Every structure is written in structure tokens, then in C-alpha cells.
Amino acid sequence: MLPKKLTKRLDERNAKNALRTLKTQNDLVDFASNDYLGFAMSSSIFDQAHQILTQNTLHHNGATGSRLLTGNHKLYIETESFLARYHNAESALIFNSGYDANIGFFSSVPQRGDMIFFDELIHASIRDGIQMSHAKSYKFKHNDLEDLSKKFEQLTSKNEEHQHSGDVYVVTESVFSMDGDSPDLKEFVNLSKTYGFFLIVDEAHATGVFGANGVGLLQQLEVEQEVFARIITFGKAMGCHGAAVLGSKILQRYLVNFARSFIYTTGLPVHAIATIQAAYGELQRTDETKKLMENIRYFRQKLKDYQIASLCIDSNSAIQCCIISGNEKVKKIAQGLQKKGFDVKPIMSPTVPLGKERLRFCLHSYNSKEEIDEVLKLLATFV
Ligand SMILES: Cc1ncc(COP(=O)(O)O)c(C=O)c1O
Structure with a gap:
């Protein structure tokens, strides 16, 4: 039994030929998975992760609690330091998934009175995070810097009443998940400097793909230090699970205190963290x-x-x-x-x-x- 309104929504979706259903994995030639480097199937990574766990005498199945309570094993700290070094950031904070990282970040960082400008094709996880925030949000045309500056100018200089005193966040992706294209990131950085925007870039589909040893597109362009935060995920090219926010130490401290999808959830189990370490090892070897x-x-x-x-x-x-x-x-x-x-x-x-x-x-x-x-x-x- 389902409430009538919900049945109607399902029927409408079906009528539009857009009903989503779950299918089991198949053995067709893979032009569909995010496993860009074959790491999800790598026995070498699997064995390596096992070795990391045995070396650390870890036989844990689960994390046992939120990272703020009992779930923060030292492997987390070690891996976050490694990720920060690898991606040339002051700090890295691991979240359970890219979805969690984005909703945690966008629901907690922009405050009431702030503005968020987002690309119209931005990922659903960022949209959901923005919706949970108290800041006002505006979309700009896909990869269109002119539209972004025009909208920002219009909103902030229309009249005295609308003079804006809050912070301005701009978010884009280095590789768009449903289009595969990339914005002119150097220009985004320049514009952000001109206007004083806090720039956030989701590198989910660039991690492991672009730059030397798969460091990502921002690092390939040598502008990683110019952005406020980067979101990298491990479920795509890295073939495992989880995500991290890269940014300053003080941003990390803020997220640990206010990002609800970080605080109110059981941490990833240590074997997931060991797999991330092993996948990065493989990335440098192959x-x-x-x-x-x-x-x-x-x-x-x-x-x-x-x-x-x-x-x-x-x-x-x-x-x-x-x-x-x-x-x-x-x-x-x-x-x-x-x-x-x-x-x-x-x-x-x-x-x-x-x-x-x-x-x-x-x-x-x-x-x-x-x-x-x-x-x-x-x-x-x-x-
Ligand atoms: C751009 C982008 N950000 C975030 C995510 C979410 O990452 P995860 O699958 O780790 O939740 C995805 C993937 O679905 C994505 O394509």
C-alpha cells in the first residue's frame, strides 16, 4: 500500500518513460561504470588493503560509531595526512561518500545572508546541500562566466537596499558528471579573486584521471591553492568508496564541528580506509x-x-x-x-x-x- 499521491507520481513517471528500476550487474562490455581505471576489480588493491589491515593488526568489521565518538581509528588520520600531501592541501577530511561530503559542506558552510552561485548542471548532491542551507542561491548558465558575473553584478548593485554584505560562494565541477565537459577553471579562479568569491570545485570525475598521478584537474592547472575547497571522491576512478574535502585546517575544524553528515553517522569501516590507501598506491605504480x-x-x-x-x-x-x-x-x-x-x-x-x-x-x-x-x-x- 502506498499513499495515492505517491502512486500517482510513480504512474506519471512511468507514462513519461522515465521510471527508474534496479537492475543487476551484467557481463556486457563496460561503457557504463565509473571504474575508469579498473581499480574496483583490482586484486592487487584488494590484497594490498588486506596487508595494510594485517600490518596494523586490524580485524574490525565496522567503525563502531561516529568519528567524533568511537569511530576515528588512527588509519583515518594517517590517510587524511597522506591525502592532504598528495593533493597539495593544508588538510583533508574524509566523509562517507561524495554525497555526504557535498550535503555536509553546503548545508553548513554558507550562512544566512550569504549567496551561493552554482552552475545550472551541478550535481544533485550539491543542489541538495544548497537546499539545506540558509543562504540564498542562484544558478548561472553552464560554464558561463559572463552569466555568473552579470548575475552577481545585478544582484549586488541594483540599489542601496540590495547592497550585499554577506559572503559569496561559487561552486562548479572540474568534470561535469552528465556532460563530461570542464569549465575554464583558471578563469573561475581569476573571477573569484576579482570579486572575492569563495570558490568550491567538485573533482569527483577528475580525481585519478587528470594531472600527474591522477591528482586532479586543479592541480594539473596549478591553481589548487587558489580555491577555497575541493571535493574529491573515491568511488569513481579510485574504485573504492568515500570522499574528502580538501581545504585549510580551519575549514576542516569547522566541518568537524558543523557538518551534520560528518557528525551524525557511523564512520567508514577501516577496511574502506585501507582500500583508499591501497588505491592511491596503485595509482602511483601503474x-x-x-x-x-x-x-x-x-x-x-x-x-x-x-x-x-x-x-x-x-x-x-x-x-x-x-x-x-x-x-x-x-x-x-x-x-x-x-x-x-x-x-x-x-x-x-x-x-x-x-x-x-x-x-x-x-x-x-x-x-x-x-x-x-x-x-x-x-x-x-x-x-
Ligand atoms: C560530481 C559528483 N559529485 C559527487 C558525487 C557523489 O559521490 P559519491 O558517489 O561518492 O556519493 C557524484 C557521483 O555520483 C558526482 O558525479
């Missing part, structure tokens, strides 16, 4: 990132060869999207590719705006050139 980059280059070249590049969003990242408008149509083409053995997911509205439905290809270091060639050849015949 050349999976290079293989991924080569596959991205090859995929983009093949899009041109098959004359379907114009359908796709320009992206240098592991996320490559071909716009196919309409839930029904995109679903049908995805099913066609799946029948031929390729796991390519349709991304439908309302996850993306109406008319911007798409096929989302996630590329991996372990995809072969033949697989890329074959799937794009098929796509070209379908469209």
Missing part, C-alpha cells in the same frame, strides 16, 4: 591513467571518423555523451547497443533537461580499441 587517456583520444577520433562527433558534447574526460532527444528514442538506441553486447546507459529526463537526453559512454583504461571501434560503428548505423 600506467592505467595513460591508457585511459589514450582511449579517450581514440574514442574522439572515431567519433570524427564515423561522422557522429556533431551529436556529442565536446569533452576530454572519460565521460563522452551523445545527445539523442527523447526518453523513448535514447532508451531504444541504448537497448540496441546492449543487445549487441555493449553496456551503454541512456540518461533520461528528468536526470538531464528535457530534449537533452543522451547516451553516456564512460571510457576505461581496460576498454580495447576494437570495442570502441565496434560500439561507435554500431551507433553510427543506429543514428
Whole structure:
């Protein structure tokens, strides 16, 4: 039994061909997972994590409590110091997931009277965090710095009454999860300096992918010191679980005191922390990132060869999207590719705006050139 209103919502979603259902994993060629480097399946990381646990004589199954009570094992502290050094930050604070990090950060940092400007395509976890905050929020057009400055100017200099005295937070992603594209981060940094914005960048899909040893896009551009906070996540290229906020020591102290998704939850178990350590070890040892980059280059070249590049969003990242408008149509083409053995997911509205439905290809270091060639050849015949 479900209240009538809820049944109606489900029926409406079904009528729009947008009903979400859970499916079990399949053994198709992987063009869908976030496991960009194959780390989630790596037995070397698995063994390494086990070794870290045995070396530390750790046989814990769970963390036993919030990190503020009984859950803060020394492996956490060690890993956070490592992450801070690796990512050239003053401090790192581990959260249970990227979702938790974003809702914890955005619900606690911006205060009443402050403003938050966010890219219109920002991830749901950031939107949810913003909704929980008492600050006013405004969206700007995707990757559009001009729109951001125009909106900021309009809101702050309209008249005396609207003169703004609060802090201004600006948030974007270094790789957009549903488009795969990136903003001009250097320009975001410059603008933030000009106006005194606090800039926050979610690096979920850049961690392990961009920069030397997968340090992320901000570090690749050498502007990591110029942002107020970075969110990195371990569930994508790192193949494990969890996330961290990188920033100043005082920001870390603030979050420990006020971020409710950090305080009121059981910490990650130590084996999750050991796996993060092991995954970073692997990142420095292997050349999976290079293989991924080569596959991205090859995929983009093949899009041109098959004359379907114009359908796709320009992206240098592991996320490559071909716009196919309409839930029904995109679903049908995805099913066609799946029948031929390729796991390519349709991304439908309302996850993306109406008319911007798409096929989302996630590329991996372990995809072969033949697989890329074959799937794009098929796509070209379908469209
Ligand atoms: C940009 C972005 N931020 C945050 C998250 C959430 O990360 P997690 O899966 O660790 O909760 C995701 C992934 O869903 C994401 O794409």
C-alpha cells in the first residue's frame, strides 16, 4: 500500500518513460561504470588493503560509531595526512561518500545572508546541500562566466537596499558528471579573486584521471591553492568508496564541528580506509591513467571518423555523451547497443533537461580499441 499521491507520481513517471528500476550487474562490455581505471576489480588493491589491515593488526568489521565518538581509528588520520600531501592541501577530511561530503559542506558552510552561485548542471548532491542551507542561491548558465558575473553584478548593485554584505560562494565541477565537459577553471579562479568569491570545485570525475598521478584537474592547472575547497571522491576512478574535502585546517575544524553528515553517522569501516590507501598506491605504480587517456583520444577520433562527433558534447574526460532527444528514442538506441553486447546507459529526463537526453559512454583504461571501434560503428548505423 502506498499513499495515492505517491502512486500517482510513480504512474506519471512511468507514462513519461522515465521510471527508474534496479537492475543487476551484467557481463556486457563496460561503457557504463565509473571504474575508469579498473581499480574496483583490482586484486592487487584488494590484497594490498588486506596487508595494510594485517600490518596494523586490524580485524574490525565496522567503525563502531561516529568519528567524533568511537569511530576515528588512527588509519583515518594517517590517510587524511597522506591525502592532504598528495593533493597539495593544508588538510583533508574524509566523509562517507561524495554525497555526504557535498550535503555536509553546503548545508553548513554558507550562512544566512550569504549567496551561493552554482552552475545550472551541478550535481544533485550539491543542489541538495544548497537546499539545506540558509543562504540564498542562484544558478548561472553552464560554464558561463559572463552569466555568473552579470548575475552577481545585478544582484549586488541594483540599489542601496540590495547592497550585499554577506559572503559569496561559487561552486562548479572540474568534470561535469552528465556532460563530461570542464569549465575554464583558471578563469573561475581569476573571477573569484576579482570579486572575492569563495570558490568550491567538485573533482569527483577528475580525481585519478587528470594531472600527474591522477591528482586532479586543479592541480594539473596549478591553481589548487587558489580555491577555497575541493571535493574529491573515491568511488569513481579510485574504485573504492568515500570522499574528502580538501581545504585549510580551519575549514576542516569547522566541518568537524558543523557538518551534520560528518557528525551524525557511523564512520567508514577501516577496511574502506585501507582500500583508499591501497588505491592511491596503485595509482602511483601503474600506467592505467595513460591508457585511459589514450582511449579517450581514440574514442574522439572515431567519433570524427564515423561522422557522429556533431551529436556529442565536446569533452576530454572519460565521460563522452551523445545527445539523442527523447526518453523513448535514447532508451531504444541504448537497448540496441546492449543487445549487441555493449553496456551503454541512456540518461533520461528528468536526470538531464528535457530534449537533452543522451547516451553516456564512460571510457576505461581496460576498454580495447576494437570495442570502441565496434560500439561507435554500431551507433553510427543506429543514428
Ligand atoms: C560530481 C559528483 N559529485 C559527487 C558525487 C557523489 O559521490 P559519491 O558517489 O561518492 O556519493 C557524484 C557521483 O555520483 C558526482 O558525479
